[in-house]
Amino acid sequence: MKRRIRTLLLLLLTVASAAIAQKDYSVPLASPLAPSVDEETNFITTYFPMKQLCKWTPGIKFMFIPDSGDEFIPIFYCYENGKEVVNDLLKNKTVEYVGSEETEHETYIGKIYTSRFIFECEGKKYYYEMKDTKLNDLCDKDPRAGINGLVYLQDINTAKELLIGKTLYTRTTIVKVDDVSSYSGYREVSIPKGEPVKVIAISIGSKAFPVRIVFTDSEGNTYYIDVAMSRTNSCMEPEDFQAEKRMSYFPNAFSFTNPDIKAKESIQSKYIGQAVYPLKTIRTKQADLLRYTPLQIKDVQPEKTGTSVTLLLADVLGTTYRIKVDLRYDPILRNEDFIENLFEFANIRKKYPNISEANWLMLAKGEVKPGMTTEECKLAIGEPIEIRARTDSRFETWLYRGKILEFENGILLRAK
Numbered sequence: 243m244k245r246r247i248r249t250l251l252l253l254l255l256t257v258a259s260a261a262i263a264q265k266d267y268s269v270p271l272a273s274p275l276a277p278s279v280d281e282e283t284n285f286i287t288t289y290f291p292m293k294q295l296c297k298w299t300p301g302i303k304f305m306f307i308p309d310s311g312d313e314f315i316p317i318f319y320c321y322e323n324g325k326e327v328v329n330d331l332l333k334n335k336t337v338e339y340v341g342s343e344e345t346e347h348e349t350y351i352g353k354i355y356t357s358r359f360i361f362e363c364e365g366k367k368y369y370y371e372m373k374d375t376k377l378n379d380l381c382d383k384d385p386r387a388g389i390n391g392l393v394y395l396q397d398i399n400t401a402k403e404l405l406i407g408k409t410l411y412t413r414t415t416i417v418k419v420d421d422v423s424s425y426s427g428y429r430e431v432s433i434p435k436g437e438p439v440k441v442i443a444i445s446i447g448s449k450a451f452p453v454r455i456v457f458t459d460s461e462g463n464t465y466y467i468d469v470a471m472s473r474t475n476s477c478m479e480p481e482d483f484q485a486e487k488r489m490s491y492f493p494n495a496f497s498f499t500n501p502d503i504k505a506k507e508s509i510q511s512k513y514i515g516q517a518v519y520p521l522k523t524i525r526t527k528q529a530d531l532l533r534y535t536p537l538q539i540k541d542v543q544p545e546k547t548g549t550s551v552t553l554l555l556a557d558v559l560g561t562t563y564r565i566k567v568d569l570r571y572d573p574i575l576r577n578e579d580f581i582e583n584l585f586e587f588a589n590i591r592k593k594y595p596n597i598s599e600a601n602w603l604m605l606a607k608g609e610v611k612p613g614m615t616t617e618e619c620k621l622a623i624g625e626p627i628e629i630r631a632r633t634d635s636r637f638e639t640w641l642y643r644g645k646i647l648e649f650e651n652g653i654l655l656r657a658k
Contacts, residue, residue, distance in 0.1 A: 290472035308391035321367035
């Protein structure tokens with residue numbers, strides 16, 4: 243029984259040592275290419291800055307279009323007499339923000355503060371109020387605060403200037419078409435992803451999604467979609483655009499470049515120029531690539547479909563090799579051609595500059611010889627199962643499964 247337990251422990255240690263050897267002697271690379279902000283997100287950041295309610299400045303204009311749920315609930319008050327204003331009085335009209343003020347009232351429980359946001363429309367002033375709210379606290383306590391029914395017009399104006407006449411590529415597959423027979427006035431239809439479309443008009447959407455982008459496809463069909471741009475007065479953050487709302491944010495709905503070309507360029511910029519070395523001997527049409535052979539990725543050609551690519555690799559002599567790899571690991575299939583199962587992203591020769599070319603050839607084949615260092619032996623056959631050191635520490639015996647190495651002062655004396 244003890245013998246069986248000892249055998250099992252040795253087996254587990256062997257597996258663990260192999261894993262440790264690979265971890266310790268594979269130079270890690272966090273990422274060949276750090277994540278970058280995509281073109282569409284940068285477009286929004288540059289041209290559509292978000293303006294929080296607490297930081298609105300006089301002169302900002304909106305169109306008042308109350309949502310169906312708020313249509314019969316008064317949103318504004320008359321500035322002159324404080325009476326509620328029927329929404330229909332301001333509906334579909336432009337209102338201009340003129341400033342804010344704070345009021346306070348004494349009650350039996352103490353002071354109550356109210357923040358007012360004042361607007362002007364056709365020469366008259368109106369206000370929207372937030373009770374139990376101080377202006378100075380609004381940014382910290384409720385940075386997403388907004389006012390019902392106000393559609394931010396600057397987003398529409400900027401979108402008209404920058405997008406009309408432009409060709410975009412669809413990321414969304416669900417869009418709308420006008421339908422007079424529908425209660426909502428539209429119906430949803432499906433279109434292909436990655437379809438080139440031309441923006442022909444920009445109009446007004448809703449408070450949350452103010453920019454209505456009207457576009458045509460290559461066959462002349464006209465569609466539209468309402469999207470958020472700056473998110474001003476939308477009460478939403480970028481991370482809120484999930485599930486059914488995901489495609490209602492411009493960077494999620496459209497791309498400025500052909501997605502196939504964009505994907506190819508992204509892959510190429512990530513991998514081309516990277517130093518790699520094989521983690522095991524790889525057979526190619528040209529020759530066998532031995533483990534630890536220093537290589538550089540010269541080109542990457544993605545397949546038309548799927549996640550496979552063909553790497554063009556060059557060694558130090560300029561000899562090139564073509565190898566097909568998969569950029570995505572499938573935990574079910576455990577695809578052996580996954581790129582990180584085949585290559586390590588590093589120049590291992592720079593980490594061990596004192597190892598001779600002759601020794602590298604032996605290490606690649608898993609061979610050792612007297613005179614090699616402990617590092618070279620680990621590179622060749624991995625971590626030992628056990629290390630036995632003598633009292634003077636000059637001599638060490640490394641135990642492997644089926645092999646014993648004896649060292650003096652870190653230099654291999656003999657292998658058995």
